[in-house]
Amino acid sequence: MSAADIAVTDRPGFPPVLLDIRDLSVEYAGESAAVTAVDRVSLQVGRGEFLGIVGESGCGKSTLLFAIARLLQPPAEIVGGDVVFKGQNLIHMREKQLRHLRWRDYSVVMQSAMNALNPVMTIGGQLKDAMKAHGRVSRRDARLRGASVLQLVGIDPVHLDSFPHQLSGGMRQRAMIAMALVFTPDLIIMDEPTSALDVVAQRSLMVQIKQLQSEFGFTVIFVTHDMALVGRYSDRLAIMYAGQIVELDTTRAIFKDPKHPYTQGLLAAYPSVHGPKQELKGIPGRPPDLRFPPSGCRFHPRCPHVMNVCPQEEPDLYAPRGTDLVRCFLYDRRVMNDRHLSQPLRSEP
Ligand SMILES: Nc1ncnc2c1ncn2[C@@H]1O[C@H](COP(=O)(O)OP(=O)(O)OP(=O)(O)O)[C@@H](O)[C@H]1O
Numbered sequence: 001m002s003a004a005d006i007a008v009t010d011r012p013g014f015p016p017v018l019l020d021i022r023d024l025s026v027e028y029a030g031e032s033a034a035v036t037a038v039d040r041v042s043l044q045v046g047r048g049e050f051l052g053i054v055g056e057s058g059c060g061k062s063t064l065l066f067a068i069a070r071l072l073q074p075p076a077e078i079v080g081g082d083v084v085f086k087g088q089n090l091i092h093m094r095e096k097q098l099r100h101l102r103w104r105d106y107s108v109v110m111q112s113a114m115n116a117l118n119p120v121m122t123i124g125g126q127l128k129d130a131m132k133a134h135g136r137v138s139r140r141d142a143r144l145r146g147a148s149v150l151q152l153v154g155i156d157p158v159h160l161d162s163f164p165h166q167l168s169g170g171m172r173q174r175a176m177i178a179m180a181l182v183f184t185p186d187l188i189i190m191d192e193p194t195s196a197l198d199v200v201a202q203r204s205l206m207v208q209i210k211q212l213q214s215e216f217g218f219t220v221i222f223v224t225h226d227m228a229l230v231g232r233y234s235d236r237l238a239i240m241y242a243g244q245i246v247e248l249d250t251t252r253a254i255f256k257d258p259k260h261p262y263t264q265g266l267l268a269a270y271p272s273v274h275g276p277k278q279e280l281k282g283i284p285g286r287p288p289d290l291r292f293p294p295s296g297c298r299f300h301p302r303c304p305h306v307m308n309v310c311p312q313e314e315p316d317l318y319a320p321r322g323t324d325l326v327r328c329f330l331y332d333r334r335v336m337n338d339r340h341l342s343q344p345l346r347s348e349p
């Protein structure tokens with residue numbers, strides 16, 4: 001099938017849609033059973049928006065980003081859904097067509113710059129390679145453009161001749177962002193770009209990303225564990241749990257009045273829920289092993305508000321505030337009006 005143009009409907013009161021993710025599912029093939037790491041995720045991201053994606057380790061954040069960017073490798077496989085970017089469905093594109101769009105129309109900043117940068121190539125050489133992916137570029141032009149993007153992210157252009165190990169962690173992350181900016185794309189996807197940095201370097205990088213965003217108007221999708229970070233810098237938040245989006249709304253609304261019990265738990269663990277799988281303050285237990293997801297609502301074994309219906313049926317997405325989406329039966333009138341279905345399964349929330 002070709003990458004046919006697809007009509008996208010804008011949301012009233014929001015910026016025009018740049019990226020429309022529809023029912024996207026990703027599986028990792030396993031020896032016994034496949035693991036569904038991204039489960040029917042739907043999400044629209046507007047031009048110039050800063051969308052944060054938050055959730056505990058292993059909930060599928062990186063898998064979702066890699067699926068959007070079409071960078072997944074086996075055993076991961078997109079098993080359903082569409083990713084419509086600027087009206088074109090990336091899902092049906094061949095690698096050659098995708099190479100045309102990467103860097104120029106969208107770019108990706110990985111979790112660890114040390115792994116993403118080539119250790120035996122200078123920063124200038126790597127910037128030039130990114131430019132060459134989109135046509136011939138003279139040595140002089142590559143150096144000029146390389147110097148200007150390095151300056152944009154606050155790196156002295158003398159470092160065009162530096163190797164990655166000669167830069168600090170913060171500078172390497174900045175160099176990755178410089179590379180992502182070479183063609184000032186419409187969308188920059190960032191997977192925990194600041195997680196290896198200390199708090200001061202983290203904040204200064206975030207401020208810089210925001211400044212560049214307001215200057216160039218690109219859209220950012222930003223994955224993190226850190227509620228404090230996205231709370232400060234994102235326009236909207238998608239909260240992920242066990243491969244699914246469980247809450248989606250403006251950052252302001254979520255911080256003011258989190259609706260999903262998991263989001264409430266994340267905010268109780270605020271300012272951050274760094275690191276490997278760990279217990280959240282206020283939420284007992286750990287995220288499920290996605291090979292064996294819990295029945296019904298995936299959060300039910302940990303939920304302080306679990307009801308009779310929760311282990312039996314899977315909640316839909318509801319819109320209690322009108323604009324938001326929350327995957328929880330507490331916002332389903334049918335359930336809440338039924339004394340049996342809404343019977344609490346725990347005595348104390
Ligand atoms: N190579 C793999 N093979 C099989 N399953 C995998 C593989 N990588 C990830 N998974 C499964 O996909 C799930 C989601 O992984 P993913 O890396 O997307 O999570 P994440 O939210 O980015 O976690 P983190 O915050 O630790 O980066 C994991 O819980 C795991 O079950």
Ligand code: SF4
Nearest residue numbers: 297300303310328329
């Ligand atoms: S559906 Fe039930 S178990 Fe799931 S979050 Fe809502 S109340 Fe908790």
Ligand SMILES: [Mg+2]
Nearest residue numbers: 061062063111
């Ligand atoms: Mg990850």
